[in-house]
Amino acid sequence: MAKGIMWAIRRASSSYKKQVFMTGASRICYATSEISSQYPKGHNEGASNVISHRPLTFRGFQLKSHGLFMESRSFSSQAGTKSSGEEDTDSDDGFSELESSTATEAIQEANKVDESVSEQDLSEEDRENVEAPQELELSDTETEVSKRKSSRERVSSALFNAIVAAPALSVSKIMDKWLEGNDVTRAEVAAAMLNLRKRRMFGRALQLSEWLESKKQLTFTDRDYASRVDLIAKVRGLKKAEDYVGMIPKSFRSEVIYRTLLANCVAEVDPKKSEQIFNKMKDLEFPLTCFACNQLLLLYKKTDKKKIADVLLLMEKENVKPSLFTYKTLIDAKGQCNDISGMEQIVETMKAEGIEPDINTKSILAKHYISGGLNEKAENVLKEMEGGDIKENLWVCRSLLPLYAALGRADEVSRIWQVCEESNPRLDDCVAAVEAWGKLHNIEEAEAVFDKMAAKWPTISSNHYSVLLRIYASHKMLSKGKDLVKRMADSGCRIGPLTWDALVRLYVEAGEVEKADSILHKAAEQNRSRPMINSYLVIMEQYAKRGDVHNTEKVFHRMRQAGYVSRISQYQCLIRAYINAKAPCYGIAERMKADNLFPNKGLANMAAQVDAFKRTAVSDLLD
Numbered sequence: 001m002a003k004g005i006m007w008a009i010r011r012a013s014s015s016y017k018k019q020v021f022m023t024g025a026s027r028i029c030y031a032t033s034e035i036s037s038q039y040p041k042g043h044n045e046g047a048s049n050v051i052s053h054r055p056l057t058f059r060g061f062q063l064k065s066h067g068l069f070m071e072s073r074s075f076s077s078q079a080g081t082k083s084s085g086e087e088d089t090d091s092d093d094g095f096s097e098l099e100s101s102t103a104t105e106a107i108q109e110a111n112k113v114d115e116s117v118s119e120q121d122l123s124e125e126d127r128e129n130v131e132a133p134q135e136l137e138l139s140d141t142e143t144e145v146s147k148r149k150s151s152r153e154r155v156s157s158a159l160f161n162a163i164v165a166a167p168a169l170s171v172s173k174i175m176d177k178w179l180e181g182n183d184v185t186r187a188e189v190a191a192a193m194l195n196l197r198k199r200r201m202f203g204r205a206l207q208l209s210e211w212l213e214s215k216k217q218l219t220f221t222d223r224d225y226a227s228r229v230d231l232i233a234k235v236r237g238l239k240k241a242e243d244y245v246g247m248i249p250k251s252f253r254s255e256v257i258y259r260t261l262l263a264n265c266v267a268e269v270d271p272k273k274s275e276q277i278f279n280k281m282k283d284l285e286f287p288l289t290c291f292a293c294n295q296l297l298l299l300y301k302k303t304d305k306k307k308i309a310d311v312l313l314l315m316e317k318e319n320v321k322p323s324l325f326t327y328k329t330l331i332d333a334k335g336q337c338n339d340i341s342g343m344e345q346i347v348e349t350m351k352a353e354g355i356e357p358d359i360n361t362k363s364i365l366a367k368h369y370i371s372g373g374l375n376e377k378a379e380n381v382l383k384e385m386e387g388g389d390i391k392e393n394l395w396v397c398r399s400l401l402p403l404y405a406a407l408g409r410a411d412e413v414s415r416i417w418q419v420c421e422e423s424n425p426r427l428d429d430c431v432a433a434v435e436a437w438g439k440l441h442n443i444e445e446a447e448a449v450f451d452k453m454a455a456k457w458p459t460i461s462s463n464h465y466s467v468l469l470r471i472y473a474s475h476k477m478l479s480k481g482k483d484l485v486k487r488m489a490d491s492g493c494r495i496g497p498l499t500w501d502a503l504v505r506l507y508v509e510a511g512e513v514e515k516a517d518s519i520l521h522k523a524a525e526q527n528r529s530r531p532m533i534n535s536y537l538v539i540m541e542q543y544a545k546r547g548d549v550h551n552t553e554k555v556f557h558r559m560r561q562a563g564y565v566s567r568i569s570q571y572q573c574l575i576r577a578y579i580n581a582k583a584p585c586y587g588i589a590e591r592m593k594a595d596n597l598f599p600n601k602g603l604a605n606m607a608a609q610v611d612a613f614k615r616t617a618v619s620d621l622l623d
Helices: 002-012 095-100 102-113 124-128 140-148 158-165 171-178 186-198 202-214 222-236 238-247 255-267 271-283 290-303 305-317 324-336 340-352 359-371 375-386 394-406 410-422 427-439 443-456 462-474 478-491 497-509 513-526 533-546 549-561 568-581 588-594 601-609 617-622
Strands: 056-058 061-063
Touching: 158 171, 158 186, 171 202, 186 202, 202 222, 222 238, 222 255, 238 255, 255 271, 255 290, 271 290, 290 305, 290 324, 305 324, 324 340, 324 359, 340 359, 359 375, 359 394, 375 394, 394 410, 394 427, 410 427, 427 443, 427 462, 443 462, 462 478, 462 497, 478 497, 497 513, 497 533, 513 533, 513 549, 533 549, 533 568, 549 568, 568 588, 568 601, 588 601
Parallel strands: none
Antiparallel strands: 056 061
């Protein structure tokens, strides 16, 4: 049965090996509330032409078409390494308010025991494409607790409340005090862990896990160890997580341990490490699961779509039946290539197998219809998402608002938001409405919704402020952006990578690139969380446009220091700086080779323009 399914999918996906994919110029809309405008051009590297001719060997067969695994770029786990560069001492920028605010200092002090990566360097698309719930990240009890509760419902936990109520104390001290009058039950721990994860408080969740093991309060299972691996990867980096795997008792090093590590490698978009872990799982003779294959599909959707067909062939050979997430990933990959007919074929195959598209899948379809200019088809999907009565499906509003905004339908955004207001909107609904009005360039409405949200939830996070801050940035409203940053400081928000990214864009759009660079440098120096890769790229691109080779190279180096592996897009930007400066770039081919990157035709042509030793008709005559 699975082989028949996979044959149908591979037939629908056959063009992955034939089609030429565009990179940053691809018409891509993102499935969540903001649609593509916040990402710098050239960031999507799904069109990489990097192909290895090494065959992928599994027991019993070989794939020689491309070889599933490529010689990829090197990996660095220096997520906490400080950046180099000069600081701008000018403090009249709004950002300085965050540095001097007493309230913010208190919050930062409290967060010293919190997560070092509170807001991952993931795009909105990445967040939508995380398989949820990620059972590999949860212990058995956590999974049971999660399944008992809907995604909109909070899981109460006295232990979680105790941890949050005493932010200045380390979790170990809180737990020692907890033992004085309370029992540590697996159910209570599971609920606390789930709440910490939902709020991305991975640092505290890790401390709780470490305390539980050191105090032998729980008998650890393989899923408990897997949960620890996941937390270490998120907080301390992949290298530390991999080291910890080696310390887990051998009898507990099950498949769930390695697939957890694999998922985190994919989240870091590290093909080489992901492929190493995948091969390791095969060497250990773990059964090939749909989850592991889905991770590869997700990886190659971002890095090299031509390899998607190889993964599908592998699934067919190993009789691995695709899941809903498999179909979502393939549909999104087809949509990114503007292959609407291929996308629709995969949907039909999915339905034929008795799997109906969920709301997220329909959102993906709608955004690609919008991107392709098929507005009528998009509106039909949106009406289908609404159902007979939107008041009975209020949870869909957060998906509908940004999609109607992408269609330019202010009337529909107003209608949906009115229904939300009449039904006591949730925080996510408000955030979606702010983004939708911003997309429609209706700043007053966006501000009005934000003010209502802030009044109803006085302790909203910096993430929520960042939504409005990004709108100000895209509309070059520097003064309002500064005022909002001061408001954030006064509220005591902990500032993280999403806010830094919005600040960077605010100043870049205002033409103050050096100020944006200074802000990012301060953020990297003064905090344990590393900035988003997009924050570096947007500054790097501005320097490249000017032909400012020195500063472009400096940002390139700082990205390395932050632990980001080099990608094609970074080299494209770097070479562009040399082209605009009309300067030779010595050793660029060797640098790419050292990073296990092999230029596609476009990048090779760019590199040829800055080759210091290129031959010309005149040089041939002189020779």
